[in-house]
Amino acid sequence: MEKFSTHTGIGVPLRQSNVDTDQIIPAVYLKRITRTGFEDALFSSWRKDPEFLLNQEPYKSGSVLVAGADFGTGSSREHAVWALKDYGFKAVLSSRFADIFRGNSGKQGLVAAEVAQDDIELIWKVLENAPGTEITVDLVSKMVTAGTVVAPFQIDDYTRWRLLEGLDDIGLTLRDEPAITAFEATRPSIKPTTLPAKF
Amino acid sequence: MTEATAPVAHDSAQVPSVSTTTPRKTAKTLAEKVWRDHVVTQGEGDGDAAQPDLLYIDLHLIHEVTSPQAFEGLRLAGRPLRRPDLTIATEDHNTPTLAIDKPIADLTSRTQIQTLRNNCAEFGVRLHSLGDAEQGIVHVVGPQLGLTQPGMTVVCGDSHTSTHGAVGALAFGIGTSEVEHVMATQTLPLKPFKTMAINVEGTLRPGVTSKDIILAIIAKIGTGGGQGYVLEYRGSAIRALSMDARMTVCNMSIEAGARAGMIAPDEITFEYLKGRAHAPVGADWDAAVEYWKSLTTEDDAEFDAEVFLDANTLDPFVTWGTNPGQGVSLSDNVPNPEDFADENAKAAAERALTYMDLVAGTPMKDIRVDTVFLGSCTNSRIEDLRAAADIIRGREKDPNIRMLVVPGSARVRLEAEAEGLDQVFKDFGAEWRFAGCSMCLGMNPDQLEPGERCASTSNRNFEGRQGKGGRTHLVSPVVAAATAIRGTLSSPSDLAPVPANTVA
Numbered sequence: 001m002e003k004f005s006t007h008t009g010i011g012v013p014l015r016q017s018n019v020d021t022d023q024i025i026p027a028v029y030l031k032r033i034t035r036t037g038f039e040d041a042l043f044s045s046w047r048k049d050p051e052f053l054l055n056q057e058p059y060k061s062g063s064v065l066v067a068g069a070d071f072g073t074g075s076s077r078e079h080a081v082w083a084l085k086d087y088g089f090k091a092v093l094s095s096r097f098a099d100i101f102r103g104n105s106g107k108q109g110l111v112a113a114e115v116a117q118d119d120i121e122l123i124w125k126v127l128e129n130a131p132g133t134e135i136t137v138d139l140v141s142k143m144v145t146a147g148t149v150v151a152p153f154q155i156d157d158y159t160r161w162r163l164l165e166g167l168d169d170i171g172l173t174l175r176d177e178p179a180i181t182a183f184e185a186t187r188p189s190i191k192p193t194t195l196p197a198k199f
Numbered sequence: 200m201t202e203a204t205a206p207v208a209h210d211s212a213q214v215p216s217v218s219t220t221t222p223r224k225t226a227k228t229l230a231e232k233v234w235r236d237h238v239v240t241q242g243e244g245d246g247d248a249a250q251p252d253l254l255y256i257d258l259h260l261i262h263e264v265t266s267p268q269a270f271e272g273l274r275l276a277g278r279p280l281r282r283p284d285l286t287i288a289t290e291d292h293n294t295p296t297l298a299i300d301k302p303i304a305d306l307t308s309r310t311q312i313q314t315l316r317n318n319c320a321e322f323g324v325r326l327h328s329l330g331d332a333e334q335g336i337v338h339v340v341g342p343q344l345g346l347t348q349p350g351m352t353v354v355c356g357d358s359h360t361s362t363h364g365a366v367g368a369l370a371f372g373i374g375t376s377e378v379e380h381v382m383a384t385q386t387l388p389l390k391p392f393k394t395m396a397i398n399v400e401g402t403l404r405p406g407v408t409s410k411d412i413i414l415a416i417i418a419k420i421g422t423g424g425g426q427g428y429v430l431e432y433r434g435s436a437i438r439a440l441s442m443d444a445r446m447t448v449c450n451m452s453i454e455a456g457a458r459a460g461m462i463a464p465d466e467i468t469f470e471y472l473k474g475r476a477h478a479p480v481g482a483d484w485d486a487a488v489e490y491w492k493s494l495t496t497e498d499d500a501e502f503d504a505e506v507f508l509d510a511n512t513l514d515p516f517v518t519w520g521t522n523p524g525q526g527v528s529l530s531d532n533v534p535n536p537e538d539f540a541d542e543n544a545k546a547a548a549e550r551a552l553t554y555m556d557l558v559a560g561t562p563m564k565d566i567r568v569d570t571v572f573l574g575s576c577t578n579s580r581i582e583d584l585r586a587a588a589d590i591i592r593g594r595e596k597d598p599n600i601r602m603l604v605v606p607g608s609a610r611v612r613l614e615a616e617a618e619g620l621d622q623v624f625k626d627f628g629a630e631w632r633f634a635g636c637s638m639c640l641g642m643n644p645d646q647l648e649p650g651e652r653c654a655s656t657s658n659r660n661f662e663g664r665q666g667k668g669g670r671t672h673l674v675s676p677v678v679a680a681a682t683a684i685r686g687t688l689s690s691p692s693d694l695a696p697v698p699a700n701t702v703a
Contacts, residue, residue: 015546016546016547016550017543017544017546017547018422018423018522018547020522020659020661022640022659022661022662022663022664023661023662023663026663026667027292027640027641027642027664028641028642030264030265030292030642031264031293031305031307031308031310031311031642032307032311033267033268033271033310033311033314034268035268035271035272035375045662045663045667068543069423069543070422070423070426070456073422073423073456073522074358074453074454074659074661075357075358075640075659076265076356076357076358076372076373076374077264077265077374078265078268078356078374078375078376079375081374096423096426098423098426098456099426099427099456099458100358100372100373100374100453100458103373103374103377104374104375104376104377107374107376107377108376156390157248157249158242158249158250158251158388158390169376169380169388170276170278170379170380170383170384172388173253173380173383173384173386173388174383174384176239176240176253177384179239179240179253180239180253180255180384180385180386183239183255184255184385187255188486188490189483190479190483190486190487190490191257191348191351192257192258192345192346192348192351192477192478192479193284193285193477194258194283194284194285194286194287194325194346194477195283195284195325197325198344198476198477199332199333199476
């Protein structure tokens with residue numbers, strides 16, 4: 001995973017709450033077996049509408065999405081994060097993220113920055129008054145800057161550390177491999193196994 | 200009208216955020232006990248600065264959609280799959296529900312299924328393929344085989360993994376990176392969840408089901424209300440539910456934003472598990488039951504939040520909008536966006552009514568539907584099929600309605616056929632299909648046409664979920680059946696009595 005410390009890019013004001021992962025990427029795109037190449041799938045239903053933000057300059061080349069509350073609800077599909085990343089988004093700002101989406105983002109180096117709703121409203125106004133305004137997401141100081149608006153954001157320290165260091169989760173866990181083996185030795189024998197199969 | 204049936208303008212600001220510090224308490228809830236029993240290493244620090252605990256995973260369920268990139272990750276890193284004996288795979292999301300003996304027509308679907316077969320063979324994972332008697336929706340298959348048991352940790356790359364919480368397991372959906380993580384290590388680094396009690400007291404009236412309980416709860420707390428929490432469903436109305444009905448409740452925990460939902464195991468749980476293929480036997484059974492009985496929330500344990508719902512006054516519930524929290528009593532009207540205090544909720548309601556092509560103030564029961572879908576990991580178990588069959592037996596389908604009945608698993612289908620339920624559905628004019636996720640998410644050919652309106656026993660009414668431009672109303676199996684008869688959203692109580700010579 002690439003290290004992330006700070007990013008500056010065009011902000012996209014998505015004035016909508018409850019953006020579920022079916023909207024971020026419809027199920028039809030989940031049949032692919034690769035981990036990349038999902039940029040065409042991002043918001044594909046909405047992008048059919050010429051009025052949709054991502055069909056308009058300067059938002060088309062945006063890299064910081066500023067969304068309403070409860071972003072990424074619904075299906076666990078990590079494809080939602082891949083699609084956002086493949087399109088070019090580096091960070092999403094929202095006052096609240098669905099748990100699975102937030103977890104998936106942290107694994108893939110997409111910053112899910114929790115910003116108070118009042119600040120989101122202010123940032124929306126800045127972006128709408130001056131389309132193309134760049135937003136800076138600073139993971140070191142946990143601050144976002146959009147024009148005159150400077151606001152703090154929340155991200156849990158562990159995820160922040162991993163993003164800053166660009167660390168691979170599995171590699172980290174495997175450092176504890178002896179503890180896993182020791183735990184396995186204490187597991188009760190009455191717990192089920194899938195093999196051998198019983199019918 | 201119960202409190203929950205009012206149009207709820209959910210104020211998201213009222214729900215505490217996830218990142219607050221939770222002091223570790225001595226008296227434990229069910230969820231905390233299961234967590235405690237699976238900690239491999241405890242994370243250092245407290246609150247927001249805490250490192251995650253490393254949690255052991257007892258069962259990993261796999262399907263074709265969220266696994267290919269994870270298997271590929273293992274292969275690229277040269278890592279083995281650590282515990283094939285704690286892993287099981289099935290094909291469900293993409294599979295056709297017609298002509299399952301023929302090659303899958305959609306090439307990308309076929310490739311994805313074939314990829315799962317190749318991966319399972321390469322890594323030694325047990326797989327139930329299309330055509331196998333144990334194939335089916337992953338969340339129907341696990342409990343059915345007795346593989347999900349009380350006190351276990353269960354994960355799957357699917358948000359509806361919360362279903363397995365009905366047996367008292369801590370079960371939650373994960374993303375593909377986490378799927379790979381579990382494959383490689385049989386563990387997950389996780390921060391402790393907070394706990395929320397959902398107390399449902401009283402007795403459900405006839406025609407009101409566990410689906411109505413969970414839809415009412417989601418309408419009450421909102422699609423983000425459960426965020427950061429493990430829900431524990433409690434109270435007399437929950438205790439009275441069968442296992443199939445409990446699974447419906449836990450299944451939709453994710454629609455309230457919660458990762459997991461649980462119900463403490465009891466005699467109904469033990470009775471359900473006994474004799475299942477992977478349930479313990481003999482002395483192991485006795486030892487297991489003794490452990491399972493310890494998995495209750497202690498009397499003096501504290502939940503981080505509590506919610507109450509009165510079962511006595513609950514009506515059949517139905518959604519009018521495009522998220523599962525936008526629901527009302529079936530006897531209510533389509534709400535007016537102006538009645539929502541919160542600006543965002545108002546905007547969301549307006550948008551939803553436009554998408555759903557509904558006018559505020561219209562009685563829900565006047566809404567005409569085109570399609571009825573009985574299926575999905577929410578409501579496709581044998582009891583769901585029986586309940587719907589009991590309503591339609593001896594009655595006639597509205598001629599304009601298309602009805603799809605998709606059993607949750609090949610085993611459920613066989614069981615239903617042994618009871619003659621397939622004939623009841625066919626006589627009624629419904630289509631009797633093979634098992635899979637089907638029209639719940641329309642990854643296979645079972646999709647709505649643009650503008651088509653569906654009464655669906657599934658779990659999500661998102662825009663385009665069941666097919667581009669499709670409009671979904673979430674309902675219980677008995678409401679689905681009554682709707683298929685009347686052609687408009689209907690409750691069983693709206694139906695004329697069946698002639699006396701038929702079985703009710």
